[in-house]
Amino acid sequence: MADLVSHPDEVRVVSKRFGEGATDIDRYLALDGYKATQKALTMGADAIINEVKASNLRGRGGAGFPAGMKWSFVPKQSPKPKYVLCNGDESEPGTCKDRLIFEHDPHSVIEGVIIAGIAVDSHQGYIYLRGEYRYLIEIMEKAVADAYARGFLGKNIFGSGYDFECAVQTGAGAYEVGEESALMESLEGKRGIPRIRPPFPAVVGLYGGPTVINNAETLANVPHIILGGGEWYASLGTPKNGGTRLFCLSGSVNKPGVYELPMGYNLRKMIEVAGGIWNGRKLKAVQPGGSSVPVLTADETDIPMDFDALMKAGSMLGSGAVVIIDDSTCMVKYALRVMKFYQHESCGWCIPCREGTDWLKKTLIRFHSGGGVRRDIDNIQYLAENMLGRTFCPFGDAAAMPTISLVKKFRQEFEDHLEGKPCPYEDHGKIEHLPVLTAWDHRTADPWAQAH
Amino acid sequence: MQFSDQLEKRFAELQTHYPIKRSALVPMLLYAQDEVGHVSDEVVHEIAARLDLTDLEVRNVVSYYSMLHTKPIGKYNIQVCTNISCMLRGAEKVFDHIRQRLGIGHKQDTPDGLFHLEEVECIGACCWAPAMQVNYTYHENLTTEKVDEVLESLRKKETQ
Structure with missing residues (x-):
């Protein structure tokens, strides 16, 4: 079990239920659980997509693509079934945030998958977790089973007449499967080799059907947006970068941990949130979005952490993994x-x-x-x-x-x-x-x- | 080939999840490995038959996924992450310490068949680095002392 941390500057949205025992479905229901799904069922597809668009929620996996726009690309009519995939393959070095969501708030992911399903008129979701996350697969499988037992998944969910099936899938060790089309290949029982695009997954995805694929954190944010409103969520962040983000502060710091901070939070302040550089050392560099993004030198760290500001600085916000490197590192x-x-x-x-x-x-x-x-x-x-x-x-x-x-x-x-x-x-x-x-x-x- | 009732139940349930049989392949391989110890020729052949695939098609998938082993390995698979976040916090020291303690290197087994050691890529424990997994169990914020405790407790478990 991974330790939790806290800091006064945190704004808790997606981590609101961490440490609250929300893996238990009754506890989750007491903490506003499944209200968003019920609300979404009355809203209809277009209203959901508009709300998510208004929230400026951008993909938390790394690319930062606006989630609402992604959903709107799925064709309304399709001869083939449509699918919703939750990408929980979390393998980008430095990233350990989805792990906490699965561990502490598994039902929020399920809700996100159902709501995305309603938004694109899909009736089947898959939650794909990396194989190393075996204890989380057990938590997620129990959560899905509990949701079925209550009638929140399956036929006629919440008596709405809407059917939605959901299953949990394990990977078996492969970073590349975190790439959306490679994940679909893996889910089809093949080697995780990416597919050429176009066509994009929104049109031709899993089993050839239109597919929405989102990162687990992205989906876990959706119920909060449905309940709190897109405008509220957008106001937590910076322009075009809505909400908060789970930042995984790791490396040469005194108090590494996953902290939920508003989008646009200053990187230098972020290092202070993590207790500053350890062992009396000095900051040398930061990789602000996982091992895939260009490094920033210590001089370049006075910067707001959102997708656009980092792009301008020649780096990327990526998966929210902030790897902090001290001056003893070669x-x-x-x-x-x-x-x-x-x-x-x-x-x-x-x-x-x-x-x-x-x-x-x-x-x-x-x-x-x-x-x-x-x-x-x-x-x-x-x-x-x-x-x-x-x-x-x-x-x-x-x-x-x-x-x-x-x-x-x-x-x-x-x-x-x-x-x-x-x-x-x-x-x-x-x-x-x-x-x-x-x-x-x-x-x-x-x-x-x-x-x- | 016979699997346990529990695993058979799992396999049967998996098939209810997808529109095509083959989608169960990756989880079946991993769950079968958990039971058998490795993905043996027999396992490959059995799963291929059940999913209407050729042995070759299954092997093709097995070789892609790093958690799948085609040969038997030690009972406790010690997987030490040495990726960036762990490296910055002394993972290599941890890895070397285990190497010396067990007298084996990367992807090797102790002669008693108890331990297998592997240097692995990021296991998603970056904020609790350095970290390792013993089979599926996470051990985090490692020090050499903590590693000794883990190894000792596993040894003790075996002699009891």
Whole structure:
């Protein structure tokens, strides 16, 4: 069970029921549970979509696409059944927020799925959780069963005449399945390889039917919007960035944790919310949206945390994972760890990603261990830049963007590793790090070991 | 091939969820692995037959998902996250400590078949880093002392 934190600056909407025992359906009902679903049933599809549009709710998975607009793309008439998918594959390094929602407020996700279903006239929802979240799958399965037992799911929900079925699905370990079309492939019992777009999932998605797919946090916000009103929700954030967000503050801070703060909250203040930098160290950099986004240097952190402000600053708000890096960290090592992840998780379907991540990882391993030459620095950047926009899905960009920013903003650290010089940050330590590198080398030498 | 009644019930329920049989494949593989210990040839063949797939089609899916093992592994699968948030808080020290304690490396098993060690990617415990999973159980805010306690308690459980 993950520990909860709190701070006076928090505005609790989606985390309102955390620690309140809301996994119990009666307790959930006492805390305004399922009121939003009943209200939505009387509102009708267009009114729901308009309310969500007015809320300026944007996708919490990373892309920040307006949720109401996404729903409005689903065609009204469809010969094939329509589907609602909840993406709970949460695998972006630094992200651990959906986990708390599933653990503390599972019914809010179910409500979000039902309401999205009513909005697009779908009668089947799936809640997909990553396989590692086994204890959460059990919580979600119980919540779904409880909702069925009360008549909140199934035929004629709340006596409204509307039918809605919902099931929980487990993954089995794959970052790429968090990509929307790869998730659909996985749910169809296949390898999680992304699909080409167009057609977009709103038109051709799961089983070829029109599909709404939203992140778990996005959907968990929907009942609050239905009850509180879109305008109220929008007013909590900044223009075009409605509401609050679960920020996962992790890394080199005194009090890491998931804090719910308004959209547009200042990043520097956010680091203070997390208790400031630990061990009397200084801030070096922040990855403000998970491992996929360009890093910000310490000087660039006086910035409001919303989708548009970060885009303007050349980074992204991503999944709400704020990784805070202190000045004892080797940024070459950091770049290497990020690339090792992408190399491991690349689905291998398209060449720029499969080959690019592999070469980048190999180069960075050699570079960090003192075997780099000056040419490598430009080569790392060149390789990463050539992945940008040239891959089947956003994975290639996700691997390239942080790498490019690390080389650009911390070039001196790369220079410091040249000519066989030992890593200047090895105090925590050369000897300790080497065995891990050996493990990576072992995998590089044995391609089959990577697949199994 | 015989699965437990409980698992059979689970499989039967899974089939009620989808319009196509094949959608049950990934959960079936994982749940079968939980029971059998790994995705054996027998498991592949049985699940393929039940879902009207070829063995090859099933293997093709098995090889994609990192949680599925085609060979037997130690009873307790120790999965240490060393991704960025954990790395910044000393995950590599934790990983090395376990390596030394167990005398095994990445993707290796102790000779008594009790432990399997793996360095894994982000497990969604970033705010409680460093973290590891033993099978499906999370252990968070790890220190070397805490790791020793976990290993000790697992050993004790086995000798009882």
